[in-house]
Amino acid sequence: xxxxxxxxxxxxxxxxxxxxxxxxxxxxxxxxxxxxxxxxxxxxxxxxxxxxxxxxxxxxxxxxxxxxxxxxxxxxxxxxxxxxxxxxxxxxxxxxxxxxxxxxxxxxxxxxxxxxxxxxxxxxxxxxxxxxxxxxxxxxxxxxxxxxxxxxxxxxxxxxxxxxxxxxxxxxxxxxxxxxxxxxxxxxxxxxxxxxxxxxxxxxxxxxxxxxxxxxxxxxxxxxxxxxxxxxxxxxxxxxxxxxxxxxxxxxxxxxxxxxxxxxxxxxxxxxxxxxxxxxxxxxxxxxxxxxxxxxxxxxxxxxxxxxxxxxxxxxxxxxxxxxxxxxxxxxxxxxxxxxxxxxxx
Amino acid sequence: xxxxxxxxxxxxxxxxxxxxxxxxxxxxxxxxxxxxxxxxxxxxxxxxxxxxxxxxxxxxxxxxxxxxxxxxxxxxxxxxxxxxxxxxxxxxxxxxxxxxxxxxxxxxxxxxxxxxxxxxxxxxxxxxxxxxxxxxxxxxxxxxxxxxxxxxxxxxxxxxxxxxxxxxxxxxxxxxxxxxxxxxxxxxxxxxxxxxxxxxxxxxxxxxxxxxxxxxxxxxxxxxxxxxxxxxxxxxxxxxxxxxxxxxxxxxxxxxxxxxxxxx
Numbered sequence: 001x002x003x004x005x006x007x008x009x010x011x012x013x014x015x016x017x018x019x020x021x022x023x024x025x026x027x028x029x030x031x032x033x034x035x036x037x038x039x040x041x042x043x044x045x046x047x048x049x050x051x052x053x054x055x056x057x058x059x060x061x062x063x064x065x066x067x068x069x070x071x072x073x074x075x076x077x078x079x080x081x082x083x084x085x086x087x088x089x090x091x092x093x094x095x096x097x098x099x100x101x102x103x104x105x106x107x108x109x110x111x112x113x114x115x116x117x118x119x120x121x122x123x124x125x126x127x128x129x130x131x132x133x134x135x136x137x138x139x140x141x142x143x144x145x146x147x148x149x150x151x152x153x154x155x156x157x158x159x160x161x162x163x164x165x166x167x168x169x170x171x172x173x174x175x176x177x178x179x180x181x182x183x184x185x186x187x188x189x190x191x192x193x194x195x196x197x198x199x200x201x202x203x204x205x206x207x208x209x210x211x212x213x214x215x216x217x218x219x220x221x222x223x224x225x226x227x228x229x230x231x232x233x234x235x236x237x238x239x240x241x242x243x244x245x246x247x248x249x250x251x252x253x254x255x256x257x258x259x260x261x262x263x264x265x266x267x268x269x270x271x272x273x274x275x276x277x278x279x280x281x282x283x284x285x286x287x288x289x290x291x292x293x294x295x296x297x298x299x300x301x302x303x304x305x306x307x308x309x310x311x312x313x314x315x316x317x318x319x320x321x322x323x324x325x326x327x328x329x330x331x332x333x334x335x336x337x338x339x340x341x342x343x344x345x346x
Numbered sequence: 347x348x349x350x351x352x353x354x355x356x357x358x359x360x361x362x363x364x365x366x367x368x369x370x371x372x373x374x375x376x377x378x379x380x381x382x383x384x385x386x387x388x389x390x391x392x393x394x395x396x397x398x399x400x401x402x403x404x405x406x407x408x409x410x411x412x413x414x415x416x417x418x419x420x421x422x423x424x425x426x427x428x429x430x431x432x433x434x435x436x437x438x439x440x441x442x443x444x445x446x447x448x449x450x451x452x453x454x455x456x457x458x459x460x461x462x463x464x465x466x467x468x469x470x471x472x473x474x475x476x477x478x479x480x481x482x483x484x485x486x487x488x489x490x491x492x493x494x495x496x497x498x499x500x501x502x503x504x505x506x507x508x509x510x511x512x513x514x515x516x517x518x519x520x521x522x523x524x525x526x527x528x529x530x531x532x533x534x535x536x537x538x539x540x541x542x543x544x545x546x547x548x549x550x551x552x553x554x555x556x557x558x559x560x561x562x563x564x565x566x567x568x569x570x571x572x573x574x575x576x577x578x579x580x581x582x583x584x585x586x587x588x589x590x591x592x593x594x595x596x597x598x599x600x601x602x603x604x605x606x607x608x609x610x
Binding site: 118126128131144150151161163203205209248280291298302303304318321325331333 | 357362478490507508516517576586604606
């Protein structure tokens with residue numbers, strides 16, 4: 001590989017992500033918070049956020065980024081950037097990196113981020129570390145990107161010493177969101193780039209929302225998850241879990257066994273072939289706790305396990321375990337929550 | 347349609363144990379075809395069933411024993427297999443791996459229309475190799491795909507699973523898709539398939555055969571390296587709440603959750 005002058009690369013750039021309903025994705029603020037912490041160990045190098053958007057009003061997003069503590073927002077607005085496209089976004093982000101030369105580039109490990117980041121790193125011939133759960137600066141001033149591998153059974157610290165930017169995608173909801181500081185004002189730098197929409201070789205024909213109602217909460221966004229496994233017996237069995245999730249303002253998750261049986265949709269599956277979640281409270285109902293399931297939920301703050309089998313591996317990771325029948329315990333729990341008029345803390 | 351499926355042989359992560367020095371204890375750990383790659387192979391076979399003039403080439407980069415994974419793909423229904431193997435490939439990160447695999451597809455994959463990869467390998471779990479192969483070959487991509495429709499012509503339509511739901515994405519060919527878990531399960535190899543796999547000659551290609559330079563592959567061609575590996579802090583088992591009946595158990599749990607400031 002050809003040598004590059006590393007001293008030309010400075011600062012941390014966070015790629016902002018917008019949700020389909022054009023709001024700032026939570027992970028963007030988490031990344032700004034993490035970047036501010038890293039910057040302290042890099043003599044206060046700048047933390048800048050790259051925001052690609054259509055021509056709609058972006059001021060609410062800029063306010064949020066500002067309050068998270070960013071120094072600058074690089075703003076590129078163009079109709080061709082309204083919706084995410086791998087080809088268009090990769091071209092624009094690569095151009096910005098070539099011009100602004102950040103030393104570190106952070107991207108959310110969402111479906112969008114993990115689609116885009118490898119295109120950029122491969123085009124720029126630099127290193128990318130996937131799905132990090134912790135970031136640090138090592139004694140040489142390099143980004144130490146820390147991530148789980150082998151289904152979470154081993155952690156690896158990965159360095160990118162000789163190429164720039166040092167890129168990482170970071171798992172959402174793992175790093176804390178910074179407390180908003182409205183006294184901070186990020187400078188907005190509008191960047192002009194030609195955006196050629198004709199380079200897009202893919203086209204979204206249709207979008208089908210996974211929820212019938214707008215009140216439906218996604219498991220990767222929920223602070224509380226009530227999940228069921230094979231022991232829920234059938235699709236009907238999940239009704240009681242839905243009720244519990246509803247009173248707690250949470251979402252319903254499922255083990256692979258429950259999804260494979262056709263009782264729940266794959267988008268609700270927690271674990272290795274499903275989603276990784278980090279809620280404040282995870283209630284595992286009649287889930288035995290195969291290692292592939294544990295890999296997807298064992299970083300939850302509090303885990304409650306309810307299972308008939310006292311030997312079930314789920315009890316090895318549970319903060320609180322109840323050995324009993326879910327069809328007795330969950331209704332009792334529901335009753336007690338309703339009687340006590342309890343709600344989840346926000 | 348000419349299809350290339352990229353696969354990886356992985357240790358079954360459910361069986362993995364580690365020594366104190368964080369090296370894997372290989373004894374008793376089965377090497378398997380990466381589960382997401384099984385969906386990739388299955389998807390290719392389904393396209394071939396709908397378009398019988400299609401051919402399926404499976405390709406892997408790995409040590410000689412990775413042939414077993416290729417044989418399984420043939421037994422499932424793939425037509426031919428290529429093993430990209432060289433000691434110099436050892437230590438490759440996703441960048442060096444994707445560069446090598448992309449070169450192999452270019453040199454040996456013929457006039458392909460569609461490349462199908464698994465979204466993740468269950469060992470490394472990066473989800474980077476597929477998109478990076480697409481980048482090295484200047485191809486369009488669709489990731490997180492759970493179904494591929496091809497109704498002839500120069501495009502496919504992929505169902506893509508994103509956080510908010512399902513997108514239907516049209517992609518121009520040639521192109522690359524990365525598969526997640528599908529609504530259908532990968533088929534088991536038939537006895538006839540296994541016999542065919544045993545008879546099929548797997549072609550092998552090395553670094554020199556691909557015209558790659560040692561600086562482009564393996565550890566030398568990798569911008570990243572693992573500086574440290576360590577076991578995660580294990581989560582300790584908490585307490586079992588003893589109670590006479592379900593109601594009492596529920597009450598004890600609620601008190602705990604109130605103390606933890608989860609419920610008010």
